[in-house]
Amino acid sequence: MNERNSQPTAAMIVIGDEVLSGRTREGNAWRLAGVMTEIGVSLREIRVIADDRAAIVEAVNALRARFDHVFTSGGIGPTHDDITADSIAAAFGVKIDVRDDARAILTAHYKAGELNESRLRMARIPDGATLIRNPVSQAPGFTIGNVHVMAGVPEIFAAMLEEIRPTLKGGAPLLSWSIRVEAPEGELATPLGAVAARHPDVSFGSYPFYRSVAGSTLVARAQDRSALEAAVADLRAALKGLGIERYEETPPG
Amino acid sequence: MNERNSQPTAAMIVIGDEVLSGRTREGNAWRLAGVMTEIGVSLREIRVIADDRAAIVEAVNALRARFDHVFTSGGIGPTHDDITADSIAAAFGVKIDVRDDARAILTAHYKAGELNESRLRMARIPDGATLIRNPVSQAPGFTIGNVHVMAGVPEIFAAMLEEIRPTLKGGAPLLSWSIRVEAPEGELATPLGAVAARHPDVSFGSYPFYRSVAGSTLVARAQDRSALEAAVADLRAALKGLGIERYEETPPG
Structure with missing residues (x-):
């Protein structure tokens, strides 16, 4: 990647x-x-x-x-x-x-x-x-x-x-931004794939969970903070396009 | 092995x-x-x-x-x-x-x-x-x-x-016999090595732990139960030779 x-x-x-x-x-x-x-x-x-x-x-x-x-x-x-x-x-x-x-x-x-x-x-x-x-x-x-x-x-x-x-000498750390969404990843997959394609310098993962609701934690990772912020803004727009307005974000610490 | x-x-x-x-x-x-x-x-x-x-x-x-x-x-x-x-x-x-x-x-x-x-x-x-x-x-x-x-x-x-x-077809399960000893493994290593050499059909491991006392869990594994029992008896004798009479055993379930 x-x-x-x-x-x-x-x-x-x-x-x-x-x-x-x-x-x-x-x-x-x-x-x-x-x-x-x-x-x-x-x-x-x-x-x-x-x-x-x-x-x-x-x-x-x-x-x-x-x-x-x-x-x-x-x-x-x-x-x-x-x-x-x-x-x-x-x-x-x-x-x-x-x-x-x-x-x-x-x-x-x-x-x-x-x-x-x-x-x-x-x-x-x-x-x-x-x-x-x-x-x-x-x-x-x-x-x-x-x-x-x-x-x-x-x-x-x-x-x-x-x-x-x-x-141990490292490179620029990978920044990670998580969005926890109460929607199964099968619903998110198509717009998430489109967002990922638009931001090739950011790596996206999706980790489904099953509790009382089916949900997904979407994670975007990049070394460059502004690329990451742009990608996450794009992702929020994609969620809005799905009618999803409720989620929890964890930006890089 | x-x-x-x-x-x-x-x-x-x-x-x-x-x-x-x-x-x-x-x-x-x-x-x-x-x-x-x-x-x-x-x-x-x-x-x-x-x-x-x-x-x-x-x-x-x-x-x-x-x-x-x-x-x-x-x-x-x-x-x-x-x-x-x-x-x-x-x-x-x-x-x-x-x-x-x-x-x-x-x-x-x-x-x-x-x-x-x-x-x-x-x-x-x-x-x-x-x-x-x-x-x-x-x-x-x-x-x-x-x-x-x-x-x-x-x-x-x-x-x-x-x-x-x-x-999935398995072979004979490996039987495992654990002995938890309150002695550091550096004290047990020489007799344990000798016991292991005498029982080549049994595999021995030693897993040190550090709590209030330094201790070691010794584990003997074999598919054959009588080989395992003979090996463990030999190991007990080795512990006795070190003056160690207090330990906890977990035989195969």
Whole structure:
């Protein structure tokens, strides 16, 4: 879509059998999506894959070639099923081992005797990566190339995302203007399509809801505010043409 | 993983800009994941992609070649941004047009004059597809080859999934046994890894949590109940070896 061309792009890879089995309702991708929208990065794809080395390597290599940023969550803890760091190293074709700077963070955090062999696995960092600080439980994430490798535990994922957020450069944020109409989208579709055709620099979505009344939330999105205002004025006229005068608007904040 | 080899496989494609922008927290994939686990189908990948024809064609063709079933949600309504049906037809290289059986469903549902051109788009069905009944708002989904195309509105997605559920053949369901331990996973990781190595036909996961105490939920999964019981007994012994006698178990229901 047009309006996104001037924004950097991103993809997310969620690594975790527990999401694919339905055990866990994934929330990190949703959080990332909100942050990307705020900073003006266009999130183009989310993939949820298993804790499987071949699947991780394939997804990382496919997406890092295609998008400006790739974010991963999950699989960087101390247990035998935490294979993300090693898989990322394999995807980049670099070596991985316990690294001194990461080990120093863990040594400072744990009491004597607590830093066992399993926990030390969390200091395995691929060659050439930069650490991402973890203010919650210390074990770091890392950035290698355009891939940001973060924890799956929601509190830690959120904290790591805030750590790297200042380093992520966005384009002009997408402004979004919502109109909540108590009319089924089948009634709105034809004039909405016509308005959309007249404003190719604005992206329109329609999200039906079913409560006591059938309704639709129409959303117009653009980076340029005046284009957005013109498009929404046109849309209001189209609603009026349908005899619809009652709706709720949410302009960009 | 071993235990999944005897189950059919599946992937899900969520089509929707509103998920990628963070506007909507996706729930259909989570619902599908739960149903697949219940019926013994191994969900291997979830992809969230934009309302973009090229992206839909690519994802559908990549995943239908690799998995036994592909489920899609979103983009089959009446508005200009509903491009899923046409994109699926393009992926399969078949024609698409308003089909009589689908039109008949809509004609029966709408009052005279309500079935406008936009709503009639919901009767566009690719050649060779079978309709999926929509008990909520009538406009049907469809199955073509191994791809099941369903609505994005959660109530409709759920109803369509129930419609096709009896046609989906599963393998032996994966039994899951959870043990909730008030000990950080870094303490459990070494013995857990050893138990996992002794039971290659059982899959083990560890999901840390942070409340007033640091804890971990350990999950063992297998299709074979006696293998699972033996693995869990071994795990209990390992916990005892760590001096941990307090934990909560959730055996398969």
